[in-house]
Amino acid sequence: MSGSFTTSAARNIFFGGTVFFFLLFLALTYQTEQALPARDNRQNLTPQVVAGKKVWETNQCIGCHTLLGEGAYFAPELGNVYVRRGGAAGGKEFIKAWIKAQPTGVPGRRQMPNFHLTDQQLDDVAEFLKYVSEINTAKWPPNIEG
Amino acid sequence: MKYQSQAVSKLYFIAAIGLFVAQILFGLIMGLQYVIGDFLFPAIPFNVARMVHTNALIVWLLMGFMGAGYYLIPEESERELHSPLLAKLLFWVFLVAAALTVVGYLLVPYATLAAMTGNDLLPTMGREFLEQPLLTKVGIVIVALGFLFNITMTVLKGRKTAISTVLLMGLWGLAIFFLFSFYNPHNVVRDKFYWWWVVHLWVEGVWELILGSILAFVLIKVTGVDREIIEKWLYVIITLTLITGIIGTGHHYFWIGTPEYWQWWGSLFSALEPIPFFAMTVFAFNMVNRRRREHPNRAATLWALGTGVMAFLGAGVWGFLHTLAPVNFYTHGTQITAAHGHMAFYGAYVMVVITMISYAMPLMRGRAANSNKAQVIEMWAFWLMTISMVFITLFLTAAGILQVWLQRVSTSPLPFMAAQDQVTLFYWMREWSGVAFLVGLLIYIYSFFANGEDAPKAS
Ligand code: HEM
Ligand code: HEM
Ligand SMILES: [Fe+2]
Numbered sequence A: 001m002s003g004s005f006t007t008s009a010a011r012n013i014f015f016g017g018t019v020f021f022f023l024l025f026l027a028l029t030y031q032t033e034q035a036l037p038a039r040d041n042r043q044n045l046t047p048q049v050v051a052g053k054k055v056w057e058t059n060q061c062i063g064c065h066t067l068l069g070e071g072a073y074f075a076p077e078l079g080n081v082y083v084r085r086g087g088a089a090g091g092k093e094f095i096k097a098w099i100k101a102q103p104t105g106v107p108g109r110r111q112m113p114n115f116h117l118t119d120q121q122l123d124d125v126a127e128f129l130k131y132v133s134e135i136n137t138a139k140w141p142p143n144i145e146g
Numbered sequence B: 001m002k003y004q005s006q007a008v009s010k011l012y013f014i015a016a017i018g019l020f021v022a023q024i025l026f027g028l029i030m031g032l033q034y035v036i037g038d039f040l041f042p043a044i045p046f047n048v049a050r051m052v053h054t055n056a057l058i059v060w061l062l063m064g065f066m067g068a069g070y071y072l073i074p075e076e077s078e079r080e081l082h083s084p085l086l087a088k089l090l091f092w093v094f095l096v097a098a099a100l101t102v103v104g105y106l107l108v109p110y111a112t113l114a115a116m117t118g119n120d121l122l123p124t125m126g127r128e129f130l131e132q133p134l135l136t137k138v139g140i141v142i143v144a145l146g147f148l149f150n151i152t153m154t155v156l157k158g159r160k161t162a163i164s165t166v167l168l169m170g171l172w173g174l175a176i177f178f179l180f181s182f183y184n185p186h187n188v189v190r191d192k193f194y195w196w197w198v199v200h201l202w203v204e205g206v207w208e209l210i211l212g213s214i215l216a217f218v219l220i221k222v223t224g225v226d227r228e229i230i231e232k233w234l235y236v237i238i239t240l241t242l243i244t245g246i247i248g249t250g251h252h253y254f255w256i257g258t259p260e261y262w263q264w265w266g267s268l269f270s271a272l273e274p275i276p277f278f279a280m281t282v283f284a285f286n287m288v289n290r291r292r293r294e295h296p297n298r299a300a301t302l303w304a305l306g307t308g309v310m311a312f313l314g315a316g317v318w319g320f321l322h323t324l325a326p327v328n329f330y331t332h333g334t335q336i337t338a339a340h341g342h343m344a345f346y347g348a349y350v351m352v353v354i355t356m357i358s359y360a361m362p363l364m365r366g367r368a369a370n371s372n373k374a375q376v377i378e379m380w381a382f383w384l385m386t387i388s389m390v391f392i393t394l395f396l397t398a399a400g401i402l403q404v405w406l407q408r409v410s411t412s413p414l415p416f417m418a419a420q421d422q423v424t425l426f427y428w429m430r431e432w433s434g435v436a437f438l439v440g441l442l443i444y445i446y447s448f449f450a451n452g453e454d455a456p457k458a459s
Helices: A007-038 A047-058 A091-101 A119-133 B004-035 B046-077 B084-107 B110-116 B134-157 B162-182 B188-223 B227-252 B262-272 B274-289 B298-321 B325-331 B335-364 B372-409 B416-422 B424-447
Strands: none
Touching (some): A007 B188, A007 B262, B004 B424, B046 B134, B084 B110, B134 B162, B162 B188, B188 B227, B188 B298, B335 B372, B372 B424, B416 B424
């Protein structure tokens, strides 16, 4: 790294390269936004789902669970829990009953707190998890166990 | 220390090390909860410990970057800091905000904390790494802007070097991308998409500029190699970083509802991301081999070389391991991710902050380097922490491979909790490695107090 390759040449390549790839990234982002409506299940993004997302966030479920593979690795994946626990035949009921029944209190077993959610909040968060399970995730996870 | 005002960074470094200890203690709590599920339940549920662990990490790294900035910028600019008073004031604002936030996490249920701190006005909480209450997030922005104002003014009035330019770009980028933490769309796919503009574009983008410039600064000082050569390297490294890392964001867009072409973009570009990390390792060794002087601070040199190697291993090698879409399909969101996250954060950002502290602290305490005795102790701490982190990573990787196999590859897949039960042994070994890490950290802290008689005076 010497001779004709000067620091100012290196700097110019840096600025040129960065600007180019950032613009390319913005273009891909634009294209993604165009493609999302066909994939992200937004036709079912009801006010209840929005409320459910807030229950999800304000109780910090992500601090133990993953959702579509992102979050913490201490407790089961929940992006597909609605499907895993019965889908249309009882998925929501399972989720609500589960949350209400916590903690299990089984000695030595990982524990999930009780969040004292109202019936409305329980229904909202269950509806949110149903909504998430219907997003097109390119066939992830590999199987129902998440 | 050439300028009086550089001394403000001492406050930042001390607080950073204090928060580092807190981070590790909560890491150990979580590590135990992995094997004794009801440990400290319900007093400290896992998610609370995790927030303290990761948020303490981020805050102390930011403190370290700020301390590095306050030390490095006056020296590069060849003038006193624009306002040392502002730097001190912002330090206390930041420290108090961080402390209150941690107390809030520990004492108040998260939903109540959210309600108390204005989350209903602008919901931003409850997303991984961005759990801070709105008030804290605003506080971070204010502190960051005050800091940036202070050092930018210093640079504008003084000498402009490649190192200070790159550092400024990195720090401004850090603040700008943090603004995406205030954007939380209702649509969970879009939420996740822009969440990575904070997380990925930080650690695999702008933070690498900060990393490169701090490393370059310390290498100039300890090796005496021509600035011209070091600055050219710096530009080459950060060019490679950003032309691979920006589109490399796509390695997070495989399975979250985003279009499938990201599997190609993300895999191809992120597969190239190890190159700048490799270049950084070569750079560090090359400069030390070509050194023109024997700097008395051998501990700082060791940390600088260690940063090169460990960042390459943690980010480059462990990142590459799971970055190709067909592999990531199986490893996404498992202990493999945790293994990589630990070694990458430690190897790149923890170690570069300690490199800076190791170089600057003795100078701020009036000596060119610590006594031989103190340096030997510090080097013991280096090896103990680094080797412990290697083991943490290896055990988590083993746990992750088994988890993937049992839960995702096997023809009769086990449920999550059943698979976890099968890998308990590795979690125990991770926990013991974590204890060794803590011992290393305590030895590191002790090295500041172990003063032999032979410390060389600063010139
Ligand atoms: C400098 C040292 C450390 C750094 C930089 C660090 C960093 C991190 C990061 C970035 C995460 C989030 C992980 C992710 O999302 O992939 C995390 C989580 C965690 N860390 Fe650490 N950590 C350190 C030390 C430790 C130690 C010593 C222990 C305990 C033995 C520990 C235990 C954990 C645990 C159990 C988690 C939670 C993983 C999960 O979500 O299930 N960490 N740490
Ligand atoms: C110093 C730089 C880096 C740091 C600090 C870092 C840290 C992290 C952390 C903490 C996560 C977990 C995020 C979460 O909780 O969801 C992660 C994920 C990931 N990182 Fe890195 N990383 C770095 C560089 C790299 C590089 C260079 C590559 C590729 C070569 C890479 C590939 C990945 C991939 C593919 C994931 C997603 C894992 C998954 O699907 O679960 N990282 N990184
Ligand atoms: Fe990434």
